[in-house]
Amino acid sequence: MPGIDECLLEAMRLPGARGAALVDWTSGLALGSVGESPGGDHESTATEAAELARLAAEHQAFASEDAAEAEPPVEDLIISNRDSYHVLRFVGTTFDSSVVLHLWLARTEGNLALARIRLAEMAGRLVLG
Amino acid sequence: MTVVRTPPPLPVRDKTAAREQSGSGVSxxxxxxxxxxxxxxxxxxxxxxxxxxxxVVHAESPLAPGLDVLLTARGTLDPAQWWSAVQRAGDPVGAVRLLFEGGSLAPGTLELIHLGALFDAAYFALAPSSTPGRFRYGSPPAQAPLRTVPVATVERETLRRRTLLHSIWPDATSDGLPLSRAERGAAPPLTARQRAVLDRVDGSRTAPDIARELGRRTFPTLMDVRRLVAAGVVAPGARPPAALAPAEVNDPDITLLKRLRDALEAL
Structure with a gap:
């Protein structure tokens, strides 16, 4: 049963991981961060990741309508660019929260499918009661 | 011929130096x-x-739901289990520690709930106030297993939250007044969270009341409420607020006194 830091360090062990953060997507606050961040500033990366997560979670086109309150309306978001991937995994909790696990992967070494599966497992273990 | 001499300029307080000295200016x-x-x-x-x-180890505010509400509202923890832990430990923070050591609370759950409650309550604790703050020196609360947060981070986050709310709808009266539904034609599409908030708007509940009833943190609820106000679905009522009354003060005497107080606190 890991805490926030252990969870992020585990994410960093994925092949090609460049940086990871746990972000509150209602406020844009980084609750924890390790490794590098795209702009060199974890705080502003967290704010921007939160904007993206909020858009996906609150727009009818992307959120699943019948999701129970304990489940986030979106599972994950994937962004690919020329040299890297970003995976944002929503963390479902029984209590009130709004957090995503944000992983930044180098495109050449990273394995997107593996990262997606592992992040889902980590998000589940983080809040295992 | 009269020579008009301009008087020497009055001394001006160096505001940048004062601002640097007082940090981000929250408190x-x-x-x-x-x-x-x-x-x-x-x-x-x-x-x-x-x-x-x-x-900062912990924050509490009557306007933000405490650890008890957040932990028990949706069955994360059995209320009986919580209250017996509080009885044994004497206070909520001690109860959380007991439950953590007993294995009833996972580290990730504890950290997320604690940090969520901390920043939520700190937002209100650091709101502009009309009375001076008091500090009671005391023995340190045993921190482990709770994470501590630097004061600068809490201040920065509080300011950012104020800006976020302001950017949704600049009028803060809906934060503390009882809310009522505004008569309006078609409602815009709402999220499930916003619908739950709207369902509880009845002309007497305030945003913090609704947050507590839903077992949610108050700040995200304020964001939902400001969006509903901006969409014209909800309007703050007229009844004078009981708890939160950041009334606009334009009286020069009071403004001067407040500046004096801030200056004294900054010494």
Whole structure:
């Protein structure tokens, strides 16, 4: 049963991981961060990741309508660019929260499918009661 | 021929120096306490901050649901289990520690709930107040297993949250007044969270009341409420607020007194 830091360090062990953060997507606050961040500033990366997560979670086109309150309306978001991937995994909790696990992967070494599966497992273990 | 001599300019206070001295300007007293690595409890009008060696360990506010509400509202923890832990430990923070050590609370759950409650309550504790804050030096609350947060992070986050709310809808009256539904034609598409908030708008509940009933943190609820107000679905009622009354004060005497107080706190 890991805490926030252990969870992020585990994410960093994925092949090609460049940086990871746990972000509150209602406020844009980084609750924890390790490794590098795209702009060199974890705080502003967290704010921007939160904007993206909020858009996906609150727009009818992307959120699943019948999701129970304990489940986030979106599972994950994937962004690919020329040299890297970003995976944002929503963390479902029984209590009130709004957090995503944000992983930044180098495109050449990273394995997107593996990262997606592992992040889902980590998000589940983080809040295992 | 009269020569008009311009009088020498009046001395002007160097505002940049004062601002640097008082940190981010949320609470000069808090900045000073952080600098001297103080341990104790800072009591302000809308909440309290618990400090340990200049770091924030915990925050509480009557306007933000506490650990008890967040933990038990949706079955994360059995209420009976919570209250027996509180009885044994004497206070909520001690109860959380007991439950953690007993294996009833996972580390990730504990950290997320604690940090969520801390920043939520700190937002209100650091709200502009009309009375000076008091600090009681005391023995440090045993921190482990709770994470501590630097004062600067809490201040920065509080300011950012204010800006976020302001960017949704600049009028803050809906934060503390009882809310009522506004008569309006077609409602815009709402999220499930917003619908739950709207369902509880009945002309007497305030945003913090609704947050508590839903077992949600108050700040995200304020964001939902400001969006509903901006969409014209909800309007703040006219009844004078009981708890939160950040009334606009334009009286020059009061403004001067407030500036004096801030200056004294900054010393």
């Amino acid at each position: 000069p007293m808090l900045t000073r306490l952080a600098a001297e690595r103080a341990t104790g409890v800072l009591m302000r009008e809308c909440g309290t901050l618990h400090l340990s060696e200049g770091q």
